Amino acid sequence: MSVETPSQGPAKATQDISSATVRFAGDSGDGMQLTGMQFTNTSAVFGNDVSTLPDFPAEIRAPAGTVYGVSGFQLHFSSDDIFTPGDELDTLFAMNPAALKTNIGDLKKGGILIVNLDAFTDQNLKLAGYEKSPLKDGSLDNFRLHPVRMTEATLKAVDEVEAAWKAEGREFSLNKKEAARCKNFFALGLACWLYGRQLDTVGQFIEDKFGKEPDVREANLRVLRAGFDYGETAEIFQNNFKVRKAKLPPGMYREIRGNEALALGLTAASHLAGKPLFYGTYPITPATDILHDLAKHKSFGVRTFQAEDEIAAMASVIGASFAGALAATASSGPGIALKGEAMGLAVMLELPVIIVNVQRGGPSTGLPTKTEQADLFQAVLGRNGECPLVVLAPARPIECFDLAIEAARIAFRSMTPVVILTDGFLANSTEPWMVPDVSKLEAIEIEHPTEPNGPNGTYLPYKRDEWLARPWVLPGTPGLQHRIGGLEKKHETGNVCYEPDNHGLMVSLRQAKVDKVAEYLPEQEVFGEEDADVLAIGWGGTYGALREACTTLRRKGHKIAHAHVRYLNPFPRNLGTVLRRYKHVLVPELNGGQLCTLLRAKYLVDAQPISKVKGRPFMVHELVERLESWMTTNAAH
Amino acid sequence: MTTATEDRKFTVADFASNQDVRWCPGCGDYSVLAAVKKVLADEGIPPEQYAFISGIGCSSRFPYYMDTYGMHSIHGRATAVATGFKIMRPDMQTWIITGDGDALSIGGNHTIHLIRRNLDVKILLFNNEIYGLTKGQYSPTSPFGKVTKSTPYGSVDEPLHPLSMALAASASFVGRTVDMHPKHLMEVIRRAHHHKGTAFVEIYQNCNIFNDGAFNHAQDRKLRPDNVIELEDGKPMIFGSKQDKGIVLDGQTLKVVTLGENGVTADDLLVHDEKADLSIHFRIARMRSPEFPDAIGVLRAVERDTYDGMINRQIETVIAKRGPGDLQKLITGRSTWVVGNGDED
Numbered sequence: 001m002s003v004e005t006p007s008q009g010p011a012k013a014t015q016d017i018s019s020a021t022v023r024f025a026g027d028s029g030d031g032m033q034l035t036g037m038q039f040t041n042t043s044a045v046f047g048n049d050v051s052t053l054p055d056f057p058a059e060i061r062a063p064a065g066t067v068y069g070v071s072g073f074q075l076h077f078s079s080d081d082i083f084t085p086g087d088e089l090d091t092l093f094a095m096n097p098a099a100l101k102t103n104i105g106d107l108k109k110g111g112i113l114i115v116n117l118d119a120f121t122d123q124n125l126k127l128a129g130y131e132k133s134p135l136k137d138g139s140l141d142n143f144r145l146h147p148v149r150m151t152e153a154t155l156k157a158v159d160e161v162e163a164a165w166k167a168e169g170r171e172f173s174l175n176k177k178e179a180a181r182c183k184n185f186f187a188l189g190l191a192c193w194l195y196g197r198q199l200d201t202v203g204q205f206i207e208d209k210f211g212k213e214p215d216v217r218e219a220n221l222r223v224l225r226a227g228f229d230y231g232e233t234a235e236i237f238q239n240n241f242k243v244r245k246a247k248l249p250p251g252m253y254r255e256i257r258g259n260e261a262l263a264l265g266l267t268a269a270s271h272l273a274g275k276p277l278f279y280g281t282y283p284i285t286p287a288t289d290i291l292h293d294l295a296k297h298k299s300f301g302v303r304t305f306q307a308e309d310e311i312a313a314m315a316s317v318i319g320a321s322f323a324g325a326l327a328a329t330a331s332s333g334p335g336i337a338l339k340g341e342a343m344g345l346a347v348m349l350e351l352p353v354i355i356v357n358v359q360r361g362g363p364s365t366g367l368p369t370k371t372e373q374a375d376l377f378q379a380v381l382g383r384n385g386e387c388p389l390v391v392l393a394p395a396r397p398i399e400c401f402d403l404a405i406e407a408a409r410i411a412f413r414s415m416t417p418v419v420i421l422t423d424g425f426l427a428n429s430t431e432p433w434m435v436p437d438v439s440k441l442e443a444i445e446i447e448h449p450t451e452p453n454g455p456n457g458t459y460l461p462y463k464r465d466e467w468l469a470r471p472w473v474l475p476g477t478p479g480l481q482h483r484i485g486g487l488e489k490k491h492e493t494g495n496v497c498y499e500p501d502n503h504g505l506m507v508s509l510r511q512a513k514v515d516k517v518a519e520y521l522p523e524q525e526v527f528g529e530e531d532a533d534v535l536a537i538g539w540g541g542t543y544g545a546l547r548e549a550c551t552t553l554r555r556k557g558h559k560i561a562h563a564h565v566r567y568l569n570p571f572p573r574n575l576g577t578v579l580r581r582y583k584h585v586l587v588p589e590l591n592g593g594q595l596c597t598l599l600r601a602k603y604l605v606d607a608q609p610i611s612k613v614k615g616r617p618f619m620v621h622e623l624v625e626r627l628e629s630w631m632t633t634n635a636a637h
Numbered sequence: 638m639t640t641a642t643e644d645r646k647f648t649v650a651d652f653a654s655n656q657d658v659r660w661c662p663g664c665g666d667y668s669v670l671a672a673v674k675k676v677l678a679d680e681g682i683p684p685e686q687y688a689f690i691s692g693i694g695c696s697s698r699f700p701y702y703m704d705t706y707g708m709h710s711i712h713g714r715a716t717a718v719a720t721g722f723k724i725m726r727p728d729m730q731t732w733i734i735t736g737d738g739d740a741l742s743i744g745g746n747h748t749i750h751l752i753r754r755n756l757d758v759k760i761l762l763f764n765n766e767i768y769g770l771t772k773g774q775y776s777p778t779s780p781f782g783k784v785t786k787s788t789p790y791g792s793v794d795e796p797l798h799p800l801s802m803a804l805a806a807s808a809s810f811v812g813r814t815v816d817m818h819p820k821h822l823m824e825v826i827r828r829a830h831h832h833k834g835t836a837f838v839e840i841y842q843n844c845n846i847f848n849d850g851a852f853n854h855a856q857d858r859k860l861r862p863d864n865v866i867e868l869e870d871g872k873p874m875i876f877g878s879k880q881d882k883g884i885v886l887d888g889q890t891l892k893v894v895t896l897g898e899n900g901v902t903a904d905d906l907l908v909h910d911e912k913a914d915l916s917i918h919f920r921i922a923r924m925r926s927p928e929f930p931d932a933i934g935v936l937r938a939v940e941r942d943t944y945d946g947m948i949n950r951q952i953e954t955v956i957a958k959r960g961p962g963d964l965q966k967l968i969t970g971r972s973t974w975v976v977g978n979g980d981e982d
Contacts, residue, residue: 041972044974045972045974046974047974047976201972245976248976249976250975250976250977251975251976252969252973252974252975252976253973253974253975253976254969254970254972254973254974255972256970264967264968267962267964267967268964268968271964276725278721278724278725280720280721297962297967298951298952298955298956299952299955299956299959299960299961299962300961300962300964300967301952301956301962302952303724303725303948303949303952305720305721305724305948307717307720307750308717308746308747308749308750309746309747311714311717311747312714312716312717312720312746312747312750313717315710315711315714315717315718315720315721315747316717316718316720316721316724317721318710318718318721319690319708319717319718319719319720319721319722319723319725320721320722320724320725321721322688322706322708322718322722323721323722323723323725323726323729324725324726325725327721327725341711342711342714345710345711349708435968435969435970435973436968437965438964438965438968439965475685475688475706475722475726475729476685476686476706476726476728476729477685478683478685479685480685481684481685481704481705481706481707482706482707483654483689483700483701483703483706483707483708483709484707484708484709485700485701485707485708485709485710486693486709486710486711487709495656496656496701
């Protein structure tokens with residue numbers, strides 16, 4: 001059976017809107033991530049600008065029906081440029097009472113609330129901590145509540161398929177429990193109707209995913225259509241909505257998550273440098289997807305190594321770099337802590353390596369699946385000794401691709417470890433990406449000396465070039481054998497040396513080398529007028545919320561500009577000049593004020609923190625309120 | 638500068654770096670360094686095709702003294718560094734130099750995993766049963782009750798037996814030798830060099846400053862014959878200054894017997910088999926003087942596919958099957974849409 005969007009019968013009215021924010025919430029086993037992703041695909045393929053935020057618990061399968069097992073997926077789609085997954089929800093799908101309880105606070109007044117009525121049993125209500133049903137006590141009067149018997153409708157649709165199959169003498173394998181699990185496609189079908197989406201994109205996905213299980217495929221397709229038909233025919237919805245195509249720059253687009261973009265970026269860097277990629281890592285949330293992606297890329301020569309622990313992962317990367325490969329690892333805060341000593345070794349050996357930290361809530365194990373930006377100090381300062389390395393931070397999911405390539409370029413040119421700081425939000429969020437033309441990406445030049453560089457035919461492994469980088473000789477090169485190690489090096493010869501003046505020299509050379517990277521990095525750009533009074537400066541995954549908040553504030557007449565720092569060590573060479581242009585510098589970040597502290601220390605500006613440390617991204621309205629309130633209180637004008 | 642040619646011949650000097658050796662005079666490490674250089678010079682592979690990777694400890698200074706590629710890494714991680722190195726450069730002869738603290742205490746985890754994976758590297762574990770570089774604390778191989786600066790009333794730690802651990806991790810090559818037994822030392826190193834896979838060699842190494850005489854029974858030429866058995870593949874396990882003692886398997890346990898007593902002949906003795914069952918090798922590995930002779934020589938040598946070989950073969954197989962990857966196709970993905978100029982729905 002092919003999926004055709006049912007013909008619209010007695011047409012209901014369609015209301016044009018510019019954007020919508022929808023969240024699907026249910027048990028972690030309810031398939032909410034899949035549902036959300038499919039609705040995202042459908043919207044992206046339709047031509048909307050899309051931004052998404054999955055939100056799932058750390059427990060893989062927490063007990064069904066409980067509030068700590070609730071998994072959600074939010075998406076924001078629009079006919080305009082958008083930067084965030086949206087603040088308040090226009091529509092919430094709550095598949096059980098626990099999902100309602102944990103998500104209703106985000107639904108805006110007058111918003112559409114669609115619940116699976118079949119899941120509102122006494123037991124589920126009790127598990128969610130409701131004494132009586134919220135559907136009946138008037139507590140949801142501020143919303144447009146639509147209780148739908150989704151499980152029943154799903155079972156009915158599957159029954160129809162089963163009856164038809166059995167009539168043809170074909171085997172049908174789904175039992176009742178399995179049939180009920182198709183209900184997420186009912187919700188998806190209903191969402192498609194509500195926002196005027198065709199079913200073909202989801203239909204194709206179901207065809208691909210369940211191609212080998214024709215009965216499962218058929219059941220899901222039927223349930224999907226049942227959800228769509230329900231919206232069309234049930235008397236409860238007066239109208240549906242239409243969000244027109246966004247005016248994105250012309251080109252071919254795909255949708256991409258940050259972690260996926262990072263894996264592609266590393267693979268592309270390997271291609272551009274003509275170097276095989278070695279990726280040594282240990283599984284840790286939320287970085288593991290990068291390993292899953294790269295492990296598939298064998299035909300690109302990618303060697304993945306799932307090490308026995310984080311330390312081994314980092315050490316293996318150092319070995320691979322010494323061997324002459326493009327070497328990278330990824331982890332999250334606790335894993336980076338374990339890698340710290342080996343990262344120091346990489347600084348001492350002056351080898352090119354890439355270390356990705358997909359930040360999550362800390363300290364310690366913290367909030368594994370939630371986002372935070374509290375590892376900035378760890379990246380910049382968190383090793384023993386004077387131990388500088390380069391730190392980059394993509395601002396959007398799609399920038400994970402560009403910065404992975406840039407990290408490789410910097411690592412090779414300056415012979416230094418480079419840290420890429422992303423976060424749980426960037427890692428799992430998606431947005432449309434104009435597919436780059438590979439033939440137009442700039443090659444990464446690498447030189448491996450084969451001739452001696454010292455007096456009398458000797459080789460000096462720590463002799464430096466214009467960027468203060470040492471040569472990278474491939475092991476196996478005749479006559480250039482040398483030894484490197486974690487003990488302090490003699491300038492140029494690299495021999496073990498404990499002389500005080502030499503140590504002082506080497507410390508300053510390692511620092512100067514990293515500082516010098518700023519000379520070839522882009523300058524800091526600012527969004528907004530040069531004569532603004534206030535500069536809001538952020539970094540990493542808060543970009544979208546901050547940009548939208550500043551746009552809103554400027555529309556309200558506030559003189560505020562926005563800068564987003566992608567180069568955190570060294571800072572862009574003009575950053576001090578930029579900061580001093582403004583009367584006030586505010587630093588919104590998802591930590592206790594780490595960038596703020598670094599800016600104050602380096603530039604002696606009176607930067608003020610706007611902190612949030614809740615494991616959640618900034619909301620646009622929240623930033624608008626906090627920035628506005630600060631400006632009002634501190635008489636910014 | 639030398640160049641690689643087919644007919645280059647090498648001397649010990651070709652493998653020696655210009656750095657002064659800084660071990661304590663009388664240290665067993667000197668003997669191992671000399672033996673390694675001699676074996677490699679004889680083997681005829683150019684120095685630039687070797688990498689020596691070490692961790693931290695007295696023995697880990699070793700790479701500085703070899704004119705090969707080398708890395709003196711961090712404590713316990715030489716094994717992990719070597720893993721990344723060898724995966725990317727299977728062509729390089731890769732050696733790991735480590736000690737009892739480095740390989741069995743702080744780096745124990747990596748050692749186990751390297752051995753089970755059977756990475757094609759040679760591990761020389763300098764076992765001196767003491768922490769030398771930190772000036773004399775007990776190590777994971779120190780005997781129970783050892784009195785040191787950190788255990789003034791004697792250690793209450795059960796020691797770890799390096800070879801038992803290697804065997805438990807399914808080692809494909811396990812050997813043991815003694816620093817002051819140069820001929821034997823060179824032979825075991827040579828065998829390790831020729832093994833394809835992880836060659837794990839424990840070297841009884843005397844620390845004459847902090848643990849002098851710990852292996853006297855194996856080092857002293859007069860004591861050695863009665864306290865050590867030199868294993869030879871396919872030969873009955875005979876030892877003793879008069880070559881009159883042997884090892885038999887009595888039920889499930891090993892026993893020392895005297896030839897000629899109670900009708901015991903050489904035919905009754907256990908014949909050493911490098912490819913025998915792991916459990917026999919485990920028993921032999923744990924023989925310890927004075928109850929038993931310590932077994933030295935090649936205890937185990939079996940063929941097993943190497944980790945670096947398999948990882949690289951997977952790449953070759955996939956490329957042979959599907960062709961080299963098309964980056965544009967990969968980046969484009971499966972689901973795209975096109976935004977045109979002035980496109981309106």
